[in-house]
Amino acid sequence: MKESDFAAHLTATMTGSALTMLIGIGHRTGLFQAAARGPATSAGLAERAGLHERYVREWLGAMVTGGIFTYEAGEYTFPTEHAKFLLGDTASNLMPSLLTLSAFTAILPDLERAFAEGGGVPRSAYGPHLESLGAKTGDSWKHIYREHLVDGFFGAVPGLTERLAAGVRVLDLGCGTGHAISVAARAFPASRFTGIDIDRRVVDLARQNAGDLPNAEFAVGDAAALTADPPYDLITAFDAVHDQDRPDVVLRQVRRALAPDGLFFMVDTFFSSDVARNVGNPLAALTYSISLMYCTTTSLAEGGAALGAMWGTEKATEMLTDAGFGHVRVAASPRPQNCIYVCRP
Ligand SMILES: C[S@@+](CC[C@H](N)C(=O)[O-])C[C@H]1O[C@@H](n2cnc3c(N)ncnc32)[C@H](O)[C@@H]1O
Structure with missing residues (x-):
């Protein structure tokens, strides 16, 4: 330049x-x-x-x-x-993301200290302002799920909507405020959906959001301690793996909890693990920045793996293979910043 x-x-x-x-x-x-x-x-x-x-x-x-x-x-x-x-109430509304960015200014002194001293900024340091934004970010995903979950996301895997319509057992890990389950449980009444999240506050919100849906339930739980009883036909994770403190353990548990013909459907960020290959991607600098100011530092604060939001398809595919998935395919999603990892035993 x-x-x-x-x-x-x-x-x-x-x-x-x-x-x-x-x-x-x-x-x-x-x-x-x-x-x-x-x-x-x-x-x-x-x-x-x-x-x-x-x-x-x-x-x-x-x-x-x-x-x-x-x-x-x-x-x-x-x-x-x-x-x-x-x-407005649509997936196009970028306000929650814009507000989240300016809310990060509150933790910058702690983040700069961590550059020098190590460690990280704990999630609790982001304060009530970002917490309430977290719920709003969940809200913006609500619109994304309403507009794109069934045809856009699930539709990207041939035969998946047919299996869901016929009736399968589904687990959504790191379900957050539960909007994915609410949409899916309405669209596929013959399937049973369970959402787990480590954060009790979002699980309470998920229950409220789902109302009295008969085929959806939510529990507080750690994905790293997932049991294979009962086995699930489909396990989904929407934007919930790269922030894990122990992602390798979580992926192995997911592999174990799947039925033999089950499917792990992991939606995550769509970048390369190699910074050189991200040059020219208009979303890369923004995502590295958010990763630094939230994903990486909150994970380091817990002694976690700190994969960050830019862990990339190469690293993700390697970790999924190491966790025991025999077939891993990276499919396009309806959003350019995300892809779908379609993983089978
Ligand atoms: C970025 S949010 C995504 C939430 C939701 N999937 C959505 O799309 O709105 C990631 C979620 O993963 C949850 N989480 C993080 N570590 C977890 C763990 N070990 N077990 C279960 N949930 C976890 C967090 O509490 C958070 O709600």
């Missing part, structure tokens, strides 16, 4: 960071909701949102020049085609 291009690249990087902070402000002050009601002057928007005009005007300046709003004849517009990425 030429020197002048690199300076421009850094300026664009700063702009992205600054806009991320201002997007958080827009979310918390209700400015996006207010702007979605239609074009307005800065005074009109400030009045709509119950805020001070001078602040709103400066914020709008950044939104317009940052390509989020448009401006014409004194009025600011939040285009509907942009609004769906920052508001």
Whole structure:
């Protein structure tokens, strides 16, 4: 990259960071909701949102020049085609991820200390702010599951939806707030679904979210201590393996808990284990950053394996093979940042 291009690249990087902070402000002050009601002057928007005009005007300046709003004849517009990425109950809404990024600033001093002293930042240090965001991140996955679980994710494995329709035993490990199970249990009433998660608080939320579904149950449990009784026909893990403290043990337990013709369906990040092969992937720098600020350091805090979110397909395939899976295939998922590991004994 030429020197002048690199300076421009850094300026664009700063702009992205600054806009991320201002997007958080827009979310918390209700400015996006207010702007979605239609074009307005800065005074009109400030009045709509119950805020001070001078602040709103400066914020709008950044939104317009940052390509989020448009401006014409004194009025600011939040285009509907942009609004769906920052508001609303769909998988397109990126607000939870944007808010999570700015919430990481709270742990940066601890993280920097760990660079020098070793160890890591424990999950508890992220505080209630990130915890409540965790529930919201679960919410954004809710929409992803509703829109993509059955046809997009399960549909990527030939014959899987037919087996689920006929009725099988399913375990979802690291089920979080349980939205995958809720969607799947409704779509496949003949199958029985069990979700386990080590975190009691998310298991309580999962139970609430599932309501009175007769074919879904949730338990607090450690995937590293999974038993093979009863064996499962399908074990799923959505974004729940790379953060494990002992992923090798978990994968071996999963292999043991599967029926002979069972399937392990692991959805995880879709990158290479080799940094050189990630160059040019537009999602790589963001995912390395999140991995550093959350996945890697929280695992190191527990003395865990610290695979990180960028462990990559080569490392994942090697670990799945070491755990005893004879057939491992990496399939595309409906989201470019994820892939599906289709693993059979
Ligand atoms: C990134 S979240 C994904 C949650 C859920 N699968 C989803 O898609 O919304 C990872 C989950 O794995 C859980 N987890 C981590 N280690 C675990 C373990 N050893 N056994 C069971 N669950 C675990 C965490 O508590 C967390 O809820």
